[in-house]
Amino acid sequence: MIPELNNPSVCMRDPQRVQEILQSMVKAGSNTVQVISDFDMTLTRFAYNGKRCPTCHNILDNSKLISNDCREQLKKLLNTYYPIEIDSSRSIEEKLPLMVEWWTKAHELLVQQKIKKDLLATVVRESDALLREGYQLLFDHLHEHSIPLLIFSAGIGDILEEVIRQAGVFHPNVKVFSNYMDFDESGVLRAFKGELIHIYNKREGALLNTTHFQELRTRPNVLLLGDSLGDLTMADGVQDMENILKIGFLNDKVEERKQSYLDSYDIVLVKDETLEVPNAVMLYLTGNK
Ligand code: TMP
Ligand code: MG
Numbered sequence: 001m002i003p004e005l006n007n008p009s010v011c012m013r014d015p016q017r018v019q020e021i022l023q024s025m026v027k028a029g030s031n032t033v034q035v036i037s038d039f040d041m042t043l044t045r046f047a048y049n050g051k052r053c054p055t056c057h058n059i060l061d062n063s064k065l066i067s068n069d070c071r072e073q074l075k076k077l078l079n080t081y082y083p084i085e086i087d088s089s090r091s092i093e094e095k096l097p098l099m100v101e102w103w104t105k106a107h108e109l110l111v112q113q114k115i116k117k118d119l120l121a122t123v124v125r126e127s128d129a130l131l132r133e134g135y136q137l138l139f140d141h142l143h144e145h146s147i148p149l150l151i152f153s154a155g156i157g158d159i160l161e162e163v164i165r166q167a168g169v170f171h172p173n174v175k176v177f178s179n180y181m182d183f184d185e186s187g188v189l190r191a192f193k194g195e196l197i198h199i200y201n202k203r204e205g206a207l208l209n210t211t212h213f214q215e216l217r218t219r220p221n222v223l224l225l226g227d228s229l230g231d232l233t234m235a236d237g238v239q240d241m242e243n244i245l246k247i248g249f250l251n252d253k254v255e256e257r258k259q260s261y262l263d264s265y266d267i268v269l270v271k272d273e274t275l276e277v278p279n280a281v282m283l284y285l286t287g288n289k
Helices: 015-028 056-061 068-085 092-112 117-125 135-145 159-166 201-206 212-214 229-233 254-264 276-285
Strands: 033-037 150-154 173-177 181-183 189-192 222-227 241-248 268-269
Touching: 015 241, 015 276, 033 254, 056 068, 056 150, 056 159, 068 189, 092 189, 092 222, 117 159, 117 254, 135 254, 135 268, 135 276, 150 159, 150 201, 159 173, 201 212, 201 229, 222 276, 229 254, 254 268, 268 276
Parallel strands: 033 150, 033 222, 150 173, 222 241, 241 268
Antiparallel strands: 181 189
């Protein structure tokens, strides 16, 4: 049906079920579809030439806006908490308070740095941020077909928006739920706005945004893209969902985590740095037009 589903990076627990979901979505038509995607390590690359690529937070951590001392502390936090994030031997319940701790400590450190709003664009331009190969097709095609794309990220909204703006793909059909910075009247970071979004509370974030999902109630068919098991709840605010196809990037600790990804994502992409498969699915859903 979709030749890319035979790519070596593709794993599916139930290919028959994937086929059924796809057929049902095609039948409903692309005007009933919405896309909900995570950002870091889903729309952006995990690694390039053997080197890890930055998350939204890392773009700031590695920038000249941060003192060396603060950078050290943020690196320490990353080295402590990232292994917990991807530890398959711990339950989500066990990880959740630790992830809140990570985000809270990191945001406190960033706020102490008096980051200036008008320097963010330069920092992003000078960073190693890299969207996955095929991003242009994904964003442009969704725009051309007026399919809404929700980017739902526990990263930093201001940074993420700048990444896609500089890549020329921040089209009007794109909406972002994320952690946004709050600047004082002189443009200096003083806090983060609203409820914190971390890796395991995307369900709560989704439920807070009922108006967005209410506006999209004629689109009960969802294509979900993520790289963490926490991303699976991003669509929990969708009203009267009919079908959902979940595509998950498994970037790291592949052997330990493969089974849990196969159990929860319909299509698992193992160490695949491209958007080839999501794009093939999207083209299929829009009749390859
Ligand atoms: P995502 O929801 O867009 O994937 O963003 C969450 C990622 O951000 C998650 O993989 C952990 C990462 N992160 C950092 O790299 N540094 C930090 O300081 C924090 C709090 C999160
Ligand atoms: Mg992610």
